[in-house]
Amino acid sequence: MTIHHIAENNSVLNTFLSEIRDQTIQKDSLRFRRNIERIGEILSYELSKTLSYKNENITTPLGTKEVQLSTNDLVLCSILRAGLPLHQGLLNYFDKAENAFISAYRHHPNNDQDFEIVVEYFASPEIENKTLLLADPMLATGQSLVAVYEAIKKHGVPKEIHILAVIGAKEGVDFVADHFPENTHLWIATIDDSLNEKGYIIPGLGDAGDLAFGQKL
Numbered sequence: 001m002t003i004h005h006i007a008e009n010n011s012v013l014n015t016f017l018s019e020i021r022d023q024t025i026q027k028d029s030l031r032f033r034r035n036i037e038r039i040g041e042i043l044s045y046e047l048s049k050t051l052s053y054k055n056e057n058i059t060t061p062l063g064t065k066e067v068q069l070s071t072n073d074l075v076l077c078s079i080l081r082a083g084l085p086l087h088q089g090l091l092n093y094f095d096k097a098e099n100a101f102i103s104a105y106r107h108h109p110n111n112d113q114d115f116e117i118v119v120e121y122f123a124s125p126e127i128e129n130k131t132l133l134l135a136d137p138m139l140a141t142g143q144s145l146v147a148v149y150e151a152i153k154k155h156g157v158p159k160e161i162h163i164l165a166v167i168g169a170k171e172g173v174d175f176v177a178d179h180f181p182e183n184t185h186l187w188i189a190t191i192d193d194s195l196n197e198k199g200y201i202i203p204g205l206g207d208a209g210d211l212a213f214g215q216k217l
């Protein structure tokens with residue numbers, strides 16, 4: 001897996017990241033969602049540089065111009081719930097992409113800290129031989145992404161996979177690298193050092209789904 005760690009170079013991305021982490025600013029859920037969306041736009045722009053392009057001629061009112069346009073058949077697939085604002089960011093740039101949604105949640109069978117990932121809902125177009133963009137803002141243990149990949153591959157084999165994430169933990173990034181195909185790309189804004197005993201990223205930002213949409217039961 002190739003890791004593209006976008007915040008390694010300073011940019012306006014730092015502002016959006018600091019706002020989603022800040023325990024006061026992040027309480028404004030509209031701003032939180034919009035910042036995740038803006039980060040999705042930045043990740044999309046960076047990723048777009050690695051797509052395939054072909055020459056096409058377009059006609060202006062005053063002449064013709066040869067331009068390079070992307071040829072990839074993109075499918076944007078986001079993991080519910082927290083993936084939704086990130087999805088909107090991707091869709092803002094890849095407006096002709098097809099879209100898929102998949103659910104994943106942590107189930108605690110013994111009411112303790114041990115959990116398993118339950119994948120229940122998957123709505124998708126054909127993904128065989130297409131370019132799959134898998135979006136989830138938080139890459140903590142990596143178990144959700146791996147469970148989702150196991151579920152998706154029963155429906156077809158994409159030509160290539162790009163994972164887009166906002167904050168990851170080193171351990172989870174390694175876990176994902178071990179379970180996804182070698183030619184997978186990870187576009188991640190920033191990577192934190194550790195996880196706590198509940199599998200939350202430290203320092204991270206807390207619970208992205210709750211911050212975007214409110215607490216769930």
Ligand SMILES: O=P(O)(O)OC[C@H]1O[C@H](OP(=O)(O)OP(=O)(O)O)[C@H](O)[C@@H]1O
Nearest residue numbers: 080081082138139140141142143144209
């Ligand atoms: O890498 P992992 O350890 O699997 O954790 C990351 C997952 O946790 C969050 O979802 P959550 O289960 O909180 O669901 P939500 O989006 O509905 O809040 C996040 O959006 C990821 O899907």
Ligand SMILES: O=c1cc[nH]c(=O)[nH]1
Nearest residue numbers: 140200201206207208
């Ligand atoms: O740190 C984490 C881990 C899982 N899900 C989140 O929203 N945050």
Ligand SMILES: [Mg+2]
Nearest residue numbers: 207208209210
């Ligand atoms: Mg959550």
